[in-house]
Amino acid sequence: MAPGNRKKPRTYDALRTRTAVLAQFASVRRTVGSLTPDQLAAPTRLGEWTVRDLAVHIALATGSTSRLLDAPEPAKAELVPATWAATSARHAARIAASVRESAEAHPDLDALYADTADRLAADLAANPGRRVLAGPTGALTLTDHLATRCVELAVHTDDLNAALAAVDGPVTPQDRQALAAATRVLADALAHTAPGGSTEVRVPPFAVVQCVEGLRHTRGTPPNVVETDPLTWLRLATGRLTWAQAREAAAVSASGERADLSPWLPLMG
Numbered sequence: 001m002a003p004g005n006r007k008k009p010r011t012y013d014a015l016r017t018r019t020a021v022l023a024q025f026a027s028v029r030r031t032v033g034s035l036t037p038d039q040l041a042a043p044t045r046l047g048e049w050t051v052r053d054l055a056v057h058i059a060l061a062t063g064s065t066s067r068l069l070d071a072p073e074p075a076k077a078e079l080v081p082a083t084w085a086a087t088s089a090r091h092a093a094r095i096a097a098s099v100r101e102s103a104e105a106h107p108d109l110d111a112l113y114a115d116t117a118d119r120l121a122a123d124l125a126a127n128p129g130r131r132v133l134a135g136p137t138g139a140l141t142l143t144d145h146l147a148t149r150c151v152e153l154a155v156h157t158d159d160l161n162a163a164l165a166a167v168d169g170p171v172t173p174q175d176r177q178a179l180a181a182a183t184r185v186l187a188d189a190l191a192h193t194a195p196g197g198s199t200e201v202r203v204p205p206f207a208v209v210q211c212v213e214g215l216r217h218t219r220g221t222p223p224n225v226v227e228t229d230p231l232t233w234l235r236l237a238t239g240r241l242t243w244a245q246a247r248e249a250a251a252v253s254a255s256g257e258r259a260d261l262s263p264w265l266p267l268m269g
Helices: 014-033 051-070 081-105 109-126 142-165 176-193 230-237 243-248
Strands: 132-135 138-141 199-203 207-211 225-228 252-255
Touching: 014 051, 014 109, 014 142, 014 176, 051 081, 051 109, 051 132, 051 142, 081 138, 081 142, 081 176, 132 142, 138 142, 142 176, 142 230, 176 199, 176 207, 176 230, 225 230, 230 243, 243 252
Parallel strands: 199 225
Antiparallel strands: 132 138, 199 207, 225 252
16 A cells, blocks of 8 residues: 555554654753853744744743643544644644743743753653643644654754854754654645645655545556655745745755645645
8 A cells, every 4th residue: 555545544653752752852952051142042934033932932842742741631532643733733823922922931941941851751751652632733642742742843953953053053963763753744744635646755764655636646656756855845844945945946856747736835834
């Protein structure tokens, strides 16, 4: 069965996903702890957010896992990572509007990151992956929720690196497992948003999905193929990069009359 035609949603390994979230958050924590006041005050590509605002948001987005584990458990999961991506857009404006208030409420970044890391490690050790969390956009299992945290961490690590590159800041490496999960979540989100089998989207080495309504490809070379790298895919899927910009920069290859993904991008804000 072609990867994009699964009858069941993709599943994520509980241990790998937990490890990926903890590892990527630790990597961001090291970077944030090394920044100077001028670097923390530098602008980002996220509207009026500074690097400090972004750092606070990353900690709070990751720490949401602990806050949700403190809440009552819903009866069942309502979302999977592929459908979460579409629902998350409705909260983007609220998050953007409140980020400065959140940053002011957490003046000590070292304390915020230490508390987030300690609580998260303890909470993940105490809870099974099948535990259901009542997320703001719908209930997910803990493992699926952690896959969405991989998206948040991978995308915002890329935002952080882009901002710090302009002020001679350090580069935060992307954890391979976190980047893989993020790539797969957003590739599956495309297949959910544009169902079909006429176009094959390849993001090596992590994901291949079929999407877009039309004649379904079954064997041989697909007539419509899109291929790009993981970071370019994350930027396209989240609106950091437009389809036209990616094509002009030769960051994505597309062949076939149904290989234009611009009608469905971005998948989330």
